[in-house]
Amino acid sequence: MRVSRRFVSAAVVSAAVVSAAVALGLTAVAAPARADVKIGAVLSTTGLAEYLGAPEKRTLELWVEAINAAGGVNGEKLNLILHDDGGDPETARKLVERLVRDDKVAAVIGGTTTATTLAMIPVVEAAQVPFVSLAGAVQIVEPVRKWVFKTPHTDRMACEKIFADLKRRKLTTIAIVSGTDAFGRSMREQCVKAAPGAGITVAHEEIYGPADTDVSAQMAALKRTPGLQAVVVAGHGQGPAIVTRAYRQAGLTLPLYQSHGVASKQFIALAGPAAEGVRLPAAPLLVADRLADGDPQKAVLQDYAKTWQRKTGQPVSAFGGHAYDGLMLVVEAAKRAGGFDPAKLRDALEATRGHVGTGGIVTMSPTDHTGLDLSALRMLEIRKGDWVLLSEQGS
Known part of the structure; x- marks a missing residue:
């Protein structure tokens, strides 16, 4: 050409x-x-x-x-x-x-x-x-x-980063709520594959559509599932914010994780107060001013x-x-x-x-067309409408 x-x-x-x-x-x-x-x-x-x-x-x-x-x-x-x-x-x-x-x-x-x-x-x-x-x-x-x-x-990296944080918190039994879009399906598949090797049990699953505005039935199912210790949402766009609001409205208090598919202040705006305490793996761009001075990025x-x-x-x-x-x-x-x-x-x-x-x-390389390893993702938590960079040693 x-x-x-x-x-x-x-x-x-x-x-x-x-x-x-x-x-x-x-x-x-x-x-x-x-x-x-x-x-x-x-x-x-x-x-x-x-x-x-x-x-x-x-x-x-x-x-x-x-x-x-x-x-x-x-x-x-x-x-x-x-x-x-x-x-x-x-x-x-x-x-x-x-x-x-x-x-x-x-x-x-x-x-x-x-x-x-x-x-x-x-x-x-x-x-x-x-x-x-x-x-x-x-x-x-x-x-x-x-x-x-x-x-x-990749979505696989997101699953692995989330699972590592769960293990630090001694949380091993989870539910996955995944979108039916291509990314949601792919991340769900990657998390299910990675879970056994990470010592994580996926005890329950729910799905939602990208255009769904009511996911109360899925949240009710989560409340009925015994033994859950945390919930992981796989998706991007507006859907995860709708899930997050419904999660809080249902009275669920288990730790809630999202993916890097919501790494934008717009997610926080859409989810509102329900976003408080949500954790996610994301690029360090969101917390650039909080990185150590010696950080190469x-x-x-x-x-x-x-x-x-x-x-x-x-x-x-x-x-x-x-x-x-x-x-x-x-x-x-x-x-x-x-x-x-x-x-x-x-x-x-x-x-x-x-x-x-x-x-x-x-x-x-010829076998890697992304070129990133797991250290490229940072664990963040949403607090008071902003991002907080978590320590890798147990925050």
């Missing part, structure tokens, strides 16, 4: 944008940009996954602007072609077909949800275009697909958070961080590859070593 080499005039940018580029560690290039490299993005910026997709979209827009203000990548400016799939897998498939067939993009970033990502994968694989997903299910990268990478921690996290808050006036979301990581992985790979030739870009992505992102320190 050949990248378009259409020449463009240099854009006039504000001093504030240039400052943001410098803050992001991007070196300005004196020579004018030579070409317009097309980067595609298909995100769920409306629909049930809007609060995941909206910060992804704004992040890509802000940082592409900053990169271009600093001279682009290898002297080439980026043209972000962004589409909204509304959370619908078939729409996502059609949109990514348009990106690779008509726009001839050099890479695709996106797939806000597991379902939309899985619909896009056959298209990018057939077109041989590098694709960096922003969704969580491990099945996106296992088995490894040559052209597919992803930035978020702290500078990157703080730079992202300060720029995001200055530009948007909103609290950071882990989902915006996933998009930032996807874009910067592509940019750094293109620098190492000397350009945006898809095959060379793919090889450079797979050769990523020690890349410091918002989600962790990324080291990929």
Whole structure:
């Protein structure tokens, strides 16, 4: 696939944008940009996954602007072609077909949800275009697909992190409440598989639909189940907030765990006071200012958070961080590859070593297209409407 080499005039940018580029560690290039490299993005910026997709979209827009203000990548400016799939897998498939067939993009970033990502994968694989997903299910990268990478921690990692925290609290008998969406189903499967090895017993299960507004029957079933010590919710978007509110309304007081699929202040806003005490594994971006000064991610996290808050006036979301990581992985790979030739870009992505992102320190390989280990997730608890970073030694 050949990248378009259409020449463009240099854009006039504000001093504030240039400052943001410098803050992001991007070196300005004196020579004018030579070409317009097309980067595609298909995100769920409306629909049930809007609060995941909206910060992804704004992040890509802000940082592409900053990169271009600093001279682009290898002297080439980026043209972000962004589409909204509304959370619908078939729409996502059609949109990514348009990106690779008509726009001839050099890479695709996106797939806000597991379902939309899985619909896009056959298209990018057939077109041989590098694709960096922003969704969580491990099945996106296992088995490894040559052209597919992803930035978020996997659902399996989330289960393992939750189980480790449960064991520290001497809680071993749980219920799982999972969404019927692709991520909810995948995380439920991963948790059930990982439970025996972690010394956890799954004594009961309930499910809910992504659009359900009443889950009182499921909560009543939890109350009737003897011996439960904690409940784990597997899902993303608005559903987990509805479950959390219903959980408290039912008078349930057992420790409640969510996944990194709710790692946004919008979850806290939707769940309201019911979110108090909820624990979840998440990227350290949410608690950047509370990390130790020697933490190797702290500078990157703080730079992202300060720029995001200055530009948007909103609290950071882990989902915006996933998009930032996807874009910067592509940019750094293109620098190492000397350009945006898809095959060379793919090889450079797979050769990523020690890349410091918002989600962790990324080291990929031919057998690992996520490049994160369990240490990349931090355990958080929601207290008084904010995130609290828990100690790994027994908080």
